[in-house]
Structure formats: C-alpha cells, structure tokens
Amino acid sequence: MVTFMDDIITVKNLVEVYSDGTKAIDDITFSVQEGEFFGFLGPNGAGKSTTIKILTTLLRKTSGDVTIAGYNVAKQSAAIRKIIGVQSQETTVDGDLTGRENIELVGHFHQMKTDEIKKRVEALLSLVGLESAADKRARNYSGGMKKRLDLATALVHKPKMLFLDEPTTGLDPQSRSAIWSYLEKLNKEEGITIFLTTQYLEEADKLCKRLSIIDIGKIVASGSPAELKREIGADSIRISLENCKNDNSKAKELIKTLNDVTEIVDSEECLTVYAKNAGLLIADIVRALDSTGIRIASVTFSSPSLDDVFLKHTGKRIRTEELVKAPSAMFGGRR
Amino acid sequence: MTLLSDTRYIFIRYMKKLVRTPILLFFSLFQPILFLALFTQLLTRLGNIPGILPSGVSYLEFAAAGILMQNAFGSALQSGNSIVADIDSGFLHKMLVTPVSRSAILLGRLTSDAFRVVVQTAIILALAYILGAAAGTPFTVTTGVIGILLIFFTLAFFGLAWSGISLALGMKTRSSETVFAIGGVITFPLLFLSSALFPISFLPSWVQTVSKFNPVSYAVDATRVLMINGYDWGTILPAWGVIGLVALITLSVTLYQFRKVVS
Numbered sequence: 001m002v003t004f005m006d007d008i009i010t011v012k013n014l015v016e017v018y019s020d021g022t023k024a025i026d027d028i029t030f031s032v033q034e035g036e037f038f039g040f041l042g043p044n045g046a047g048k049s050t051t052i053k054i055l056t057t058l059l060r061k062t063s064g065d066v067t068i069a070g071y072n073v074a075k076q077s078a079a080i081r082k083i084i085g086v087q088s089q090e091t092t093v094d095g096d097l098t099g100r101e102n103i104e105l106v107g108h109f110h111q112m113k114t115d116e117i118k119k120r121v122e123a124l125l126s127l128v129g130l131e132s133a134a135d136k137r138a139r140n141y142s143g144g145m146k147k148r149l150d151l152a153t154a155l156v157h158k159p160k161m162l163f164l165d166e167p168t169t170g171l172d173p174q175s176r177s178a179i180w181s182y183l184e185k186l187n188k189e190e191g192i193t194i195f196l197t198t199q200y201l202e203e204a205d206k207l208c209k210r211l212s213i214i215d216i217g218k219i220v221a222s223g224s225p226a227e228l229k230r231e232i233g234a235d236s237i238r239i240s241l242e243n244c245k246n247d248n249s250k251a252k253e254l255i256k257t258l259n260d261v262t263e264i265v266d267s268e269e270c271l272t273v274y275a276k277n278a279g280l281l282i283a284d285i286v287r288a289l290d291s292t293g294i295r296i297a298s299v300t301f302s303s304p305s306l307d308d309v310f311l312k313h314t315g316k317r318i319r320t321e322e323l324v325k326a327p328s329a330m331f332g333g334r335r
Numbered sequence: 336m337t338l339l340s341d342t343r344y345i346f347i348r349y350m351k352k353l354v355r356t357p358i359l360l361f362f363s364l365f366q367p368i369l370f371l372a373l374f375t376q377l378l379t380r381l382g383n384i385p386g387i388l389p390s391g392v393s394y395l396e397f398a399a400a401g402i403l404m405q406n407a408f409g410s411a412l413q414s415g416n417s418i419v420a421d422i423d424s425g426f427l428h429k430m431l432v433t434p435v436s437r438s439a440i441l442l443g444r445l446t447s448d449a450f451r452v453v454v455q456t457a458i459i460l461a462l463a464y465i466l467g468a469a470a471g472t473p474f475t476v477t478t479g480v481i482g483i484l485l486i487f488f489t490l491a492f493f494g495l496a497w498s499g500i501s502l503a504l505g506m507k508t509r510s511s512e513t514v515f516a517i518g519g520v521i522t523f524p525l526l527f528l529s530s531a532l533f534p535i536s537f538l539p540s541w542v543q544t545v546s547k548f549n550p551v552s553y554a555v556d557a558t559r560v561l562m563i564n565g566y567d568w569g570t571i572l573p574a575w576g577v578i579g580l581v582a583l584i585t586l587s588v589t590l591y592q593f594r595k596v597v598s
Contacts, residue, residue, distance in 0.1 A: 056432050060598065078434060086432040090425035096352040108344040109433035111337060137355070153429075 007031040008161055008193050009038075009055065014064035016050050016217075024050040026217035027064075032195060032210075034160075037187045039208035040197040041306065043318050047217040048197035049089055052165045055195070056086045069160060082110070085159035089166045091146045095139030099130050099149050102138055103156050110157035117156070124152040128182060144175025151182065162186065164196045168203060176203075183207060199318060201306040213310055220313035229304040234262045235278035236308050237285065242295040244270035254288045268317055269300070274308070341436040345443025346450070349417070353451060363413060364455055367406035371462060374398060374532070379470070387537055392563055393472035399463045400559040401531030403486070404551060406459055407452050407494040408522045414448045415501030415514040422509060422596070431597060441593055444502070445495055445586075452494035453487045460486075475562075482561045485571070489561075492578050493554045499585025506592040531555045553577040 009032040016025035025047045032038040040048045053059035054066060057077040066073040068080045093102050100121055107117035125131045128148035133141065138149060147167065154162060167183070168176040184207065186192045198204050204211050205225045212222040221228060241247050248271065252264050255273055260281060262274040275281045278301055289296055302308075310318045353360060375395040381387055382394050389397075421427040430440055460476070460483070467474025476482050500521070504514045526532065528542055529551040535543055546552045557574030560567040 058428055058431060081432060081434045084432065086429070088425050088428055092425040092429040094348065094352070094426060096355045097348065101351070105344060105348060106429070106433060109341070109430060109435040111340075111434065 006034050008034040008069050010067045012065040015062045017062045024217055028219045030212055034193055035191050037194045037207055037209045039204045039211035040214050041204040041211050042214035043199055046214045049165055052163050052197060056084060056163050057081060083160045085154035085162045087150050087154045087164045087167055091150050093138040093146050093149050098135050098137055100134045102149055103153050106153040107156040120156055124155055128152045144171050161193045166197055205306050213313055215314045228309045232274060232304040232308050232312060234274040234276055235303050237273040237278050237282060238269045238300040239271045240269035240297040242297050247294045251289055251294055255285055258284050267311060338436045338439055341439030342442040345439055346446050349447035363409045366409055367402050367459055371402050387534055395467050395472055395474055396563060398532055400555045403456055403459055403490055403558060404531050404555050405526055406455050407490045408497055410452050410455055411448055411494045411497035412501050412518040414498040415505030416511045418502055418505040419509055419511045437597055445498055448498040449491040449495055452491045456487055456490050477563060477565055478561050486558050486561050489557050496578055496582035496585050499589045503588040503592045506596050525549060525551045529555060550577045550581050
C-alpha cells in the first residue's frame with residue numbers, strides 16, 4: 001500500500017434541510033481517500049441517498065463544505081460530473097433502447113468519440129457479462145441484468161470515482177454476488193474509488209474497507225468493519241423474556257453483577273448482553289434469572305456483527321429481512 | 336459544439352423510443368383519423384347548403400386543417416408525459432450527473448416533438464387525399480410542395496407551443512394523468528371555440544367573438560389558406576406571430592420549471 005493517499009471526497013459539517021423543514025442531513029463530516037472502498041450503512045430514510053445526491057451535484061446543500069477531487073461541489077459541478085460515475089437507487093436504463101445503446105448514449109453524454117465508445121462498450125459488456133443480451137431491448141432484461149447494465153453505463157467514461165446508491169437492493173443472491181465481484185474487481189484492478197450506500201450489513205462487511213454508520217441524518221460510528229466490531233469487543237447474547245416489561249430492569253441488575261459483561265442494551269427481543277466469553281456466560285445468566293423467578297422465552301448467541309454495532313449506536317436493529325441470516329445458534333454452539 | 340451534438344443524441348433517443356413503441360403513435364393518431372373519417376362523412380352535406388362553406392370546397396377540405404391542429408394537440412400532450420416518465424424512472428437524474436448540456440435535454444425533447452408532428456401531419460394529409468379520392472371530392476393542397484412544407488412548419492411550430500404547456504404541467508405535477516386530464520380539458524374548448532371544424536359564420540356570435548381571441552383560429556386559418564386559397568401572407572404571417580407569442584409564453588414557463596427541476 002502506498003503510504004500517502006489524498007482525500008478524494010471531503011465533507012465538512014454538511015447539513016441538508018428540505019423545504020418542509022425536515023433535517024435530512026444533520027451536520028456530518030467525513031472523508032474518503034483515493035482508491036478506497038467506502039460505505040454508508042444505514043436504514044431507509046437515514047440520509048444515504050440525500051448525501052449521494054449532494055455529492056453527485058444533483059441536490060444543493062443547505063450548508064457545509066463538500067469537495068470531490070478538489071473541486072467544490074457548489075461552484076465546480078461541471079468539472080465533477082466529468083470524473084464521476086453514478087448508479088442511483090432506481091435502476092435507470094431506458095427499456096426501449098438495447099443494452100449497447102444504453103451504454104453508448106451515456107458515452108455520448110460524456111462527449112466521448114464514437115470509436116472510443118465502441119471499444120469501451122465491448123469491454124464493459126464483457127465485464128458485466130451482458131455480451132449475448134447486448135442487442136436486446138433492456139425492457140426484456142431481468143432485474144439483475146438491468147442493474148448490471150446500469151453499472152456499465154456508469155463506467156463508460158472511466159470515472160475516477162464511482163457512487164453507488166444501494167446497488168443490490170431488491171436483487172436475488174446470485175445477482176448480488178455477481179455485482180459484488182464486479183465492484184471488487186473495479187476497486188482492486190482499476191483503482192476506482194467507490195462510495196457505496198447500503199442497508200445490507202453483509203454487503204458493507206464484505207466490500208467496504210471503511211464505513212460510516214448513518215442514522216437519522218447523523219454519522220453514529222466510523223471505521224473498518226473489523227474495527228467497528230472490535231469496538232463491541234464481545235459476543236452478544238440476545239435474551240427474550242416472557243414478561244419483558246416487568247422483568248426488564250430486574251434482569252439487567254442481575255446480569256450486571258456477572259463477570260465479563262461489557263454492556264447491556266434494550267433490544268427488540270428484550271435485552272442484548274455483550275460479553276467477552278459469552279458461551280460460558282449463558283449458563284450463568286440462565287441460572288441467575290431462573291433463581292429469581294424470571295422466565296426466559298429464548299436465548300440467542302452470536303459473534304459480533306455490524307448489526308450489533310448498529311444496535312449499540314442507534315438502539316435498534318437495521319431492517320434487512322431479506323438478506324440477514326444472523327450467524328447465530330440457540331444456546332451457544334460457536335460456528 | 337456540445338449543445339448541438341447533445342441535442343442530436345437526445346433527439347435520436349426519443350425517435351428510437353417512438354418507433355419502438357408504435358402503440359403510442361397509433362393512439363395519438365387514432366383520434367384525428369377517427370375525426371377525419373367520421374366527421375367528414377357525417378357532415379359532407381354541409382357543403383351542399385349554399386353560403387356555409389366557400390364555393391367548391393368540400394367539408395373534408397375545410398375540416399382537414401382543424402383535424403391537423405387536433406393532431407398537433409394530441410401529439411404535444413404526450414411530451415409532458417415523456418418528461419414525467421424520465422423524472423419518475425430517474426433517467427433525468429442519470430442525464431444530469433453527466434456533463435450533458437442542460438439545454439439539450441429540453442431541446443432534444445422539443446425537436447423530437449416537432450418532428451413527430453410533421454410525420455403525423457404527413458400521414459393525415461395522405462389519408463385525407465385517399466378519402467377525398469374515394470368520396471369523389473378530391474383533396475389537394477393548392478400551394479403544392481412548398482405549401483405542404485409551410486403547413487408542416489406551421490403545425491410543428493404550433494405543436495412546440497403546445498408542448499410547452501404539457502412539459503410545464505408534467506414538470507410541475509409529476510403526473511401523466513394530470514397532464515392528460517388538464518390537457519384534454521383545455522384542448523377541446525380551444526378546438527371547438529375556433530374556426531377549426533366549422534366555418535366561423537356558422538357559429539353563434541359569442542363563439543365568433545371567443546374565436547377571434549383563440550390562437551387556434553389563427554393557426555387553423557393559416558393552414559387552411561395554404562390548402563385552399565394560396566399564399567395569403569396576410570393570414571399566414573399574423574398566424575406565425577400569434578403562435579410565436581404563445582410559444583414564447585409556454586416555453587418560458589417550461590424553462591422556468593425545468594430550471595427548478597434541474598437545479
């Protein structure tokens with residue numbers, strides 16, 4: 001790794017207030033280094049898309065300073081548009097045009113020469129595996145093919161910087177992992193800086209070298225996935241009680257006194273306990289609660305995940321029903 | 336120049352979309368063709384009553400100009416629709432994150448609208464010719480090829496002015512249903528309260544008064560004289576002036592709305 005790297009994105013005290021008074025972005029500051037794979041992880045409505053719209057010159061910021069590759073987003077938007085590629089959350093391919101025509105059109109928007117576009121289109125079609133469907137109308141593509149085509153159109157002008165707003169939302173697992181492998185390839189082999197937003201923990205965990213967790217317009221935590229998980233410092237035990245309302249505080253008091261407990265937070269199940277050696281602790285917890293007559297409905301154990309990081313910082317779980325397969329097992333049993 | 340080349344690529348995109356979705360073309364042609372076939376058949380006898388139509392002019396010849404105008408209305412109405420579709424699908428944003436000329440986005444749309452009006456006008460003129468021949472009341476354009484080109488120009492110009500309204504409505508409401516509803520509500524009174532389908536002397540006096548302030552009357556009259564009378568510049572030039580004025584207003588509103596959408 002090169003030791004000196006420049007920041008390609010700098011965001012200082014960014015605020016976005018909508019005309020109806022909603023504070024969509026509430027004073028965020030972060031930076032992304034050139035060549036980095038950086039992510040924003042957060043639930044729907046956290047402010048991810050709004051941030052991308054500001055960074056890609058689509059939305060005017062209310063206040064704060066934003067630069068992309070040294071260009072000021074408020075004053076030098078034209079220069080920024082030349083070097084960025086953007087894939088928005090909606091899949092924006094023109095269904096009446098063929099896959100090839102979709103890519104060519106965006107190439108023309110970037111004032112590329114026709115023969116240059118032709119060469120680039122071939123390379124991109126093979127990158128995203130759409131050679132055989134290239135001359136079919138995009139209307140007939142599957143959801144995954146459309147996303148791949150959309151990605152190809154964002155890459156036609158060899159952007160320095162790629163913005164992806166939830167690039168795999170709504171895709172089946174195969175399409176998702178296909179997109180992941182293209183993105184890793186682009187970042188590693190071509191050195192393209194990637195800024196990605198996602199509501200999938202697994203996606204952020206797999207792809208991002210560094211990420212910020214964003215919730216209700218604020219960055220609540222930043223770091224590499226490993227660092228963030230290490231910060232939790234512990235496995236988690238999710239406890240659900242038969243009568244959570246009544247027993248919640250009493251149970252907390254009891255568990256607090258046990259050894260190795262790092263933290264206890266309220267969660268959807270009822271309580272989540274973070275501890276160093278959770279496997280050993282489970283028996284103690286069950287015993288302690290049982291002896292005071294608190295009835296346990298279930299106990300689930302897992303190694304730290306970004307979900308726990310999210311929970312720790314926001315007090316809630318991120319909603320990703322379709323993707324999250326919690327690496328958990330009832331009553332201990334490490335994977 | 337990027338404005339011209341960008342306009343060209345956007346124009347080509349809309350043309351491809353149009354050609355590949357022939358159903359759209361069919362629907363916007365359906366009503367004018369229905370009017371052409373039904374109306375001119377139903378009202379053929381109008382020509383037999385002396386003093387209503389100019390002598391020697393069939394109702395087909397008379398109404399053709401009005402039906403062409405109706406066609407321009409219908410075609411332009413779909414313009415607002417297309418911008419709503421581009422906003423909804425996110426394609427407009429996709430264009431806006433590239434260095435593409437902002438003006439070209441609008442110009443590409445407007446030129447494709449104008450071109451489409453010309454194509455549809457040609458189709459309707461050809462049909463009128465066939466209908467005229469079949470009915471024994473030949474339909475011809477007195478001013479010949481140059482006259483047809485001037486008719487194309489007048490209708491495309493009128494279509495642009497009307498596209499301005501539908502584009503502005505589309506950008507303001509972001510709803511194609513609203514564009515069609517409001518467009519439809521404006522279209523029919525404008526058409527019927529003008530000289531489009533009936534001779535002005537045939538209409539009640541209040542309609543005659545309204546008709547004088549209706550831009551549609553001017554555009555129709557110019558088209559009609561080119562078909563029937565010849566190069567009556569005293570009718571043609573004022574019509575272009577009126578259309579220009581309407582276009583200036585509607586396209587300014589469109590530009591204003593577009594700036595709001597783009598920024």
